[in-house]
Amino acid sequence: MSRPIIEISNLVKRYEMGDEEVYALRDVSLTIGTNEYVAIMGPSGSGKSTLMNMLGCLDTPSSGTYLFNGENVREMDDDDLAEIRNREIGFVFQTFNLLPRATALQNVELPLVYSGSSKEERRRRAEDALTRVQLADRMTHRPNELSGGQRQRVAIARAIVTAPSIILADEPTGNLDTKTGHDIMALFRELWQAGNTVILVTHEEDIARHAMRIIRLRDGRIESDTTNPDA
Amino acid sequence: MRRRSEIAESVRIAVESLRMNLLRSILTTSGVVVGVVLVVVMGWTIGGLDAIWEQTISIIGKDMLYIDKWSWSGGGNWRLMEARKDITLRQAQLLSERMESAESVMPVVRLWSGSVVRGNTSLRCGILGTTTEYGQTSSAELSSGRFFTSTEDYQNAKVVILGEGVAKSLFSGEDPIGQTIKIISEPYRIIGVIKKRGFLFMDFVDNQVVIPLESFRSTVGMFERSVSVGIKTGNEKMVDIVRTEAIGHMRAIRNVPPGQDNDFSINEMQAFDEQVKNIRVGIWVVGMGLTILAFVVGSIGIMNIMYVSVTERTKEIGVRKAIGARRSSILMQFLIESAMLCVIGALIAFPIAQLIVGSARFLAVDVLDQEWATVVSPLIPLDLLGIAVSVSIVVGLAAGLLPALKASRLDPVEALRFEQ
Ligand SMILES: Nc1ncnc2c1ncn2[C@@H]1O[C@H](COP(=O)(O)OP(=O)(O)OP(=O)(O)O)[C@@H](O)[C@H]1O
Numbered sequence: 124m125s126r127p128i129i130e131i132s133n134l135v136k137r138y139e140m141g142d143e144e145v146y147a148l149r150d151v152s153l154t155i156g157t158n159e160y161v162a163i164m165g166p167s168g169s170g171k172s173t174l175m176n177m178l179g180c181l182d183t184p185s186s187g188t189y190l191f192n193g194e195n196v197r198e199m200d201d202d203d204l205a206e207i208r209n210r211e212i213g214f215v216f217q218t219f220n221l222l223p224r225a226t227a228l229q230n231v232e233l234p235l236v237y238s239g240s241s242k243e244e245r246r247r248r249a250e251d252a253l254t255r256v257q258l259a260d261r262m263t264h265r266p267n268e269l270s271g272g273q274r275q276r277v278a279i280a281r282a283i284v285t286a287p288s289i290i291l292a293d294e295p296t297g298n299l300d301t302k303t304g305h306d307i308m309a310l311f312r313e314l315w316q317a318g319n320t321v322i323l324v325t326h327e328e329d330i331a332r333h334a335m336r337i338i339r340l341r342d343g344r345i346e347s348d349t350t351n352p353d354a
Numbered sequence: 355m356r357r358r359s360e361i362a363e364s365v366r367i368a369v370e371s372l373r374m375n376l377l378r379s380i381l382t383t384s385g386v387v388v389g390v391v392l393v394v395v396m397g398w399t400i401g402g403l404d405a406i407w408e409q410t411i412s413i414i415g416k417d418m419l420y421i422d423k424w425s426w427s428g429g430g431n432w433r434l435m436e437a438r439k440d441i442t443l444r445q446a447q448l449l450s451e452r453m454e455s456a457e458s459v460m461p462v463v464r465l466w467s468g469s470v471v472r473g474n475t476s477l478r479c480g481i482l483g484t485t486t487e488y489g490q491t492s493s494a495e496l497s498s499g500r501f502f503t504s505t506e507d508y509q510n511a512k513v514v515i516l517g518e519g520v521a522k523s524l525f526s527g528e529d530p531i532g533q534t535i536k537i538i539s540e541p542y543r544i545i546g547v548i549k550k551r552g553f554l555f556m557d558f559v560d561n562q563v564v565i566p567l568e569s570f571r572s573t574v575g576m577f578e579r580s581v582s583v584g585i586k587t588g589n590e591k592m593v594d595i596v597r598t599e600a601i602g603h604m605r606a607i608r609n610v611p612p613g614q615d616n617d618f619s620i621n622e623m624q625a626f627d628e629q630v631k632n633i634r635v636g637i638w639v640v641g642m643g644l645t646i647l648a649f650v651v652g653s654i655g656i657m658n659i660m661y662v663s664v665t666e667r668t669k670e671i672g673v674r675k676a677i678g679a680r681r682s683s684i685l686m687q688f689l690i691e692s693a694m695l696c697v698i699g700a701l702i703a704f705p706i707a708q709l710i711v712g713s714a715r716f717l718a719v720d721v722l723d724q725e726w727a728t729v730v731s732p733l734i735p736l737d738l739l740g741i742a743v744s745v746s747i748v749v750g751l752a753a754g755l756l757p758a759l760k761a762s763r764l765d766p767v768e769a770l771r772f773e774q
């Protein structure tokens with residue numbers, strides 16, 4: 124196996140709802156290497172999004188350890204986490220989450236704003252990223268002037284513009300029709316083939332079949348972790 | 355480098371957000387607008403008051419003391435002053451001989467209304483007799499010609515210096531220097547014209563003529579006239595010393611027994627300084643109070659609207675955090691937005707303040723024809739603009755702090771999950 128980039132052991136996420144305790148994740152251990160292509164599946168409420176948020180350093184675990192590139196995430200402060208999210212992680216959401224009033228180009232430039240690239244470099248890298256997702260001709264469009272599939276491409280461009288270590292996508296095709304969904308999946312496959320680490324959450328077996336490895340969650344636990352025979 | 359791109363981004367977001375909610379933004383800033391207008395108008399008023407006061411003071415000069423039978427301020431007991439003995443020319447000369455700390459001492463005698471004739475035109479104006487030293491005081495700054503010399507005084511020369519008002523009435527534009535007028539039927543040669551100084555209630559100072567003391571004695575006469583003794587201290591700082599010395603000599607000259615009040619008055623412009631200062635402080639306190647009130651009300655409004663803005667943009671904050679915005683980035687974003695709101699308020703306030711100031715001056719000068727108002731500036735003071743902008747930026751930062759902190763501390767996962 125390749126060098127591990129994500130090492131999780133005994134991860135627990137617990138929510139306190141009044142007197143009640145809700146476990147979104149109970150005792151999850153998992154290792155993912157560089158340039159893996161992983162699909163996370165499972166029924167609604169099984170903890171997929173929670174796990175993705177942990178992996179993406181958006182959320183912190185209640186207990187257990189998470190080593191990202193060998194570094195313990197629990198020991199990092201808010202700014203360290205922001206920096207990791209900025210440089211190492213590219214997030215793609217089901218609902219795209221683009222800034223509605225910014226153009227495609229501005230949306231893609233945004234992570235570079237927070238990493239402090241110069242204006243010229245930002246422009247150049249954002250244009251490159253948009254070209255990679257075949258949106259070179261839509262740079263100055265705003266999200267409401269783009270189709271769903273195009274919006275998700277902008278979001279993917281935004282995720283890859285900082286050349287992150289991993290790309291996390293939580294149901295990236297959930298809001299798209301089947302055909303567009305497959306186009307987006309082709310794009311992820313390309314990114315993976317180009318050397319990226321890709322982790323995505325999906326409900327659909329069809330979509331999961333693109334991945335090399337499929338992890339199934341149930342009630343906050345890993346039910347199975349298999350290599351995809353079809354891939 | 356990172357900071358710079360973040361600041362640029364923050365400004366861009368702020369501009370966009372303010373543009374999106376233009377009307378709301380403008381309404382929100384009304385408190386700041388009122389505050390800035392108050393500050394600027396107050397500053398202008400104080401500046402105007404100072405200008406008027408400076409002008410008034412310059413009529414007499416800050417470095418001048420006058421010893422008179424009467425007090426200028428009208429204070430004190432009228433009957434008591436009435437009962438005082440006149441100050442005689444002899445007493446004035448004694449004082450002049452004895453004074454050591456003063457630059458010069460001059461007797462001034464005055465006929466309040468005497469006839470002055472040029473050809474067919476005649477008018478009544480004040481006639482003032484004095485010595486050559488008067489020419490060195492700010493009351494005798496000339497616009498043309500010269501003052502009379504001590505020789506001219508000594509030789510009883512019939513020369514006259516006109517007040518600006520008299521020159522205008524008799525010569526209307528012509529050059530009066532070298533011409534002759536009759537003062538109480540005696541011909542006088544005009545050698546100088548005094549600059550316009552009259553102002554507000556002090557208009558009369560331009561409507562008088564100045565002649566040598568000896569000429570006054572022969573033309574007008576000294577009969578039953580109390581002399582006013584002018585003392586030029588030469589230096590504002592010397593006023594206290596000179597005053598003390600003058601009082602001492604004057605009491606001795608007039609034989610005032612120890613323990614008894616002075617039987618003369620010391621008149622000076624500085625005595626009014628205190629009153630003007632009080633008015634100034636009064637305007638300042640009231641103006642500042644209103645301004646602070648306006649800013650407090652304004653900042654509450656801004657704080658509110660900023661909370662609304664943070665709530666509206668919760669999802670956006672989540673997205674920004676997910677792609678790497680740090681707490682400080684988000685904090686800065688909202689602080690810049692609220693500071694900008696306030697700066698917009700200040701920018702709206704300037705033309706309003708200018709309009710108020712301009713109208714007030716127009717009303718005074720052009721409609722009510724108050725000439726004194728011309729010394730007041732028609733423009734709002736520029737340094738106040740700077741102060742007002744800085745203050746409103748500070749107010750904006752203060753008002754935006756809590757909402758911005760709230761935004762910066764939002765949990766990214768919860769923020770992302772937020773739906774309007
Ligand atoms: N903020 C929260 N407070 C309380 N419970 C939460 C919170 N977030 C998630 N949970 C709970 O944790 C569990 C896992 O949620 P999660 O969103 O990870 O599920 P999921 O697998 O992504 O589901 P779906 O497929 O519907 O998106 C759920 O039971 C959910 O109710």
Ligand SMILES: [Mg+2]
Nearest residue numbers: 171172173293
């Ligand atoms: Mg989910």
